[in-house]
Amino acid sequence: MLDAVLTRAIELGARVARPGEFTERAFHNVKLDLAQAEAVADLIDAGSEQAARAALRSLEGEFSKQVRVRVDELIQLRMYIEAAIDFPEEEIDFLADEHLLHDLEMIKHGLEALQKNAHQGRLLHEGMTVVLAGPPNAGKSSLLNALAQQETAIVSSIPGTTRDILKERIHIDGMPLHIVDTAGLRDANDEIESEGIRRAVRQIQHADRVLFVIDDSANDTAVIEEAQRHLPADVTRTLVRNKADLSGRQIGEHQTAHGVEIALSAKNGAGLSVLREHLKQCMGYQSAGEGTFSARRRHLDAIRRASEHVAQGRAALTQTRAGELLAEELRLAQQALNEITGEFTPDDLLGRIFTSFCIGK
Numbered sequence: 407m408l409d410a411v412l413t414r415a416i417e418l419g420a421r422v423a424r425p426g427e428f429t430e431r432a433f434h435n436v437k438l439d440l441a442q443a444e445a446v447a448d449l450i451d452a453g454s455e456q457a458a459r460a461a462l463r464s465l466e467g468e469f470s471k472q473v474r475v476r477v478d479e480l481i482q483l484r485m486y487i488e489a490a491i492d493f494p495e496e497e498i499d500f501l502a503d504e505h506l507l508h509d510l511e512m513i514k515h516g517l518e519a520l521q522k523n524a525h526q527g528r529l530l531h532e533g534m535t536v537v538l539a540g541p542p543n544a545g546k547s548s549l550l551n552a553l554a555q556q557e558t559a560i561v562s563s564i565p566g567t568t569r570d571i572l573k574e575r576i577h578i579d580g581m582p583l584h585i586v587d588t589a590g591l592r593d594a595n596d597e598i599e600s601e602g603i604r605r606a607v608r609q610i611q612h613a614d615r616v617l618f619v620i621d622d623s624a625n626d627t628a629v630i631e632e633a634q635r636h637l638p639a640d641v642t643r644t645l646v647r648n649k650a651d652l653s654g655r656q657i658g659e660h661q662t663a664h665g666v667e668i669a670l671s672a673k674n675g676a677g678l679s680v681l682r683e684h685l686k687q688c689m690g691y692q693s694a695g696e697g698t699f700s701a702r703r704r705h706l707d708a709i710r711r712a713s714e715h716v717a718q719g720r721a722a723l724t725q726t727r728a729g730e731l732l733a734e735e736l737r738l739a740q741q742a743l744n745e746i747t748g749e750f751t752p753d754d755l756l757g758r759i760f761t762s763f764c765i766g767k
Contacts, residue, residue: 433748440748441470441705448531448700456580457530461700469527469699472520473746476712479513480740487733510720517716521709527701533575533582534689537609540619541626541633542590545648548672549619550574550587553681571605578682581689586613591633607636615688616643617681622669623652644684648672659684708745715739 416422426447433443445464452458463469483506538546551557554574572587586609589602610616618637620630637643650657650669657677660667668684670677719735722728 438465439467439470441473441746442467443748444702445469445700448702451531453533453575453582454530454577454580456698457582457700460527460530460698464527464699464701469524469701469705470747472523472699473743476513476516476520477740477743479509479516480736480743483509483513484733484736484740487729487736491729491733506723507720510716510723513716514713514720517709517713521706521713523699524701524705524709527699528703528706529581529689530698531700531702533584534614534685535584535586535612536615536617536685537586537588537606537613538617538619539588539591539606539610539633539637539643540617540646541621541629542592544590544619544621545672546587546590546619547572549617549646549648550585552672552675552678553583553585570602571609578686581686583685591636592629593632603636607638610641611638613641615685616641617646618643619646619648621649622647622655623649625653642688644668644688646670646681651676705746708742712739712742715742 412422429438429443429446432438433440438446442465445461448461449458449465452461487506538549540546550572554576570589574585574587576583576585588606588609589599591603591606594600594603616637618634620633645665645667647653647655647667647669649671651671651674653669655669657669657671657680659680660669666684668677668681670681672678715735715738719732719739722731722735
């Protein structure tokens with residue numbers, strides 16, 4: 407019956423709504439700003455209760471409110487500077503005004519706080535990607551199964567069992583976590599295993615965090631060094647000493663000269679809670695409070711660019727006393743923040759945002 411009604415409506419001139427069309431119309435009719443419009447999609451896609459609550463706060467305008475506070479601060483400072491530039495007869499020596507540096511510092515701290523909150527919101531929305539890497543037979547697949555709390559990967563004592571990429575999505579205190587199990591890193595002659603290792607390296611290059619898993623009971627330095635040669639030099643990693651129940655090493659997190667090491671046993675679960683807490687700390691995670699809102703990568707990029715413009719403006723003031731350059735950098739910072747709410751947004755970006763919505767919304 408519904409299909410018949412829809413078919414007849416289309417025959418009479420109606421059409422099916424485009425993806426995101428209703429929300430896009432609300433944006434163009436100033437019912438929602440762009441951050442609120444994106445929160446509609448975030449609410450639909452929320453994978454946890456915390457993510458849904460954060461998206462709802464963005465939809466209610468919490469994120470936009472914080473952005474506009476920072477924008478108002480930039481506007482007030484711009485007004486003062488540009489007035490002094492445009493009306494030199496008033497003899498306002500703003501370059502000698504000690505409050506100017508203070509205001510710039512306050513704006514800097516405000517942007518840092520906004521970025522921290524937005525970063526937390528992005529974690530709840532997108533999660534983080536953690537790649538399990540290391541030598542063959544180190545227990546990476548066992549660790550994936552332990553974290554996922556189900557038998558996702560095949561576990562075998564035969565080295566090189568995992569040859570392709572295995573992915574599992576879990577939640578840690580409401581934070582989405584994308585765990586990627588990869589082939590053991592070594593100098594393989596087998597064509598299939600070599601391809602698996604190449605795929606592993608590609609995953610490592612795009613990871614938020616790499617857990618470099620080794621068999622602590624084997625203590626084979628040559629095997630570990632061989633695996634490390636496959637890691638990109640700049641990868642962010644944590645050394646995980648698996649099978650600590652066999653090696654006798656104390657379970658838990660240990661600070662070393664090379665960074666943090668975590669000793670655990672994927673087989674019996676000892677130390678997994680320590681690993682979960684470590685992953686939360688790595689991404690700056692905090693328990694989602696009442697002020698948490700949802701955010702996206704483009705929001706973080708806009709805040710980062712605004713912070714850079716403020717820093718460049720401050721440098722222009724202190725190093726060359728160029729008030730005109732400071733005013734221009736503040737204008738660019740304001741423009742970057744306005745991209746978040748849509749007050750200044752290229753049309754092609756709007757198209758990409760709304761076409762990513764589900765049909766009709």
